[in-house]
Amino acid sequence: xxxxxxxxxxxxxxxxxxxxxPPIRIAITRTFLSTSLNTQLKEGDTxxxxxxxxxxxxxxxxxxxxxxxxxxxxxxxxxxxxxxDTLVHGMLYAGLFPSIIASHFPGAIYVSQTLQxxxxxxxxxxxxTEVQALELREYRQKYxxxxxxxxxxxxxxxxxxxxxxxxxxxxLFYNVWK
Numbered sequence: 001x002x003x004x005x006x007x008x009x010x011x012x013x014x015x016x017x018x019x020x021x022p023p024i025r026i027a028i029t030r031t032f033l034s035t036s037l038n039t040q041l042k043e044g045d046t047x048x049x050x051x052x053x054x055x056x057x058x059x060x061x062x063x064x065x066x067x068x069x070x071x072x073x074x075x076x077x078x079x080x081x082x083x084x085d086t087l088v089h090g091m092l093y094a095g096l097f098p099s100i101i102a103s104h105f106p107g108a109i110y111v112s113q114t115l116q117x118x119x120x121x122x123x124x125x126x127x128x129t130e131v132q133a134l135e136l137r138e139y140r141q142k143y144x145x146x147x148x149x150x151x152x153x154x155x156x157x158x159x160x161x162x163x164x165x166x167x168x169x170x171x172l173f174y175n176v177w178k
Contacts, residue, residue: 040172046132111165114165130151
């Protein structure tokens with residue numbers, strides 16, 4: 001069934017909406033013992049999150065981005081290109097950085113991001129994503145913060161993505177989930 005869908009997916013012109021399956025609803029549940037809003041961000045502070053991407057999430061991202069590269073859907077194509085298995089789109093896991101910032105600083109504005117992809121990420125790989133505050137400056141009644149951004153494969157703590165981001169934060173006080 002997936003192969004039949006992928007053939008139809010790749011042969012559909014970009015200007016016409018292909019017959020995609022209904023959107024996948026994903027429920028993410030987190031349990032927090034307590035929250036605190038009285039923690040102030042300082043240079044050197046690091047915020048982290050863990051996550052893995054499923055085949056369905058990669059397919060959904062592909063539908064939205066129109067990236068139809070078969071290395072994201074077909075293991076044989078990925079192996080022919082020199083990878084061990086199907087890959088997650090780099091921009092999909094790069095999107096974890098603004099997610100971390102926005103979850104701790106509601107109302108944050110993501111201004112810029114540099115990215116250096118180091119190692120490919122396969123579907124199902126567990127990732128640890130972190131942002132570390134490097135510079136904090138007051139800017140027009142907000143705070144301009146430069147973050148170091150890093151993403152690791154959890155098992156080996158292998159760096160897969162490195163870069164820097166700049167965000168405007170409404171406040172330096174953030175949510176701490178314990």
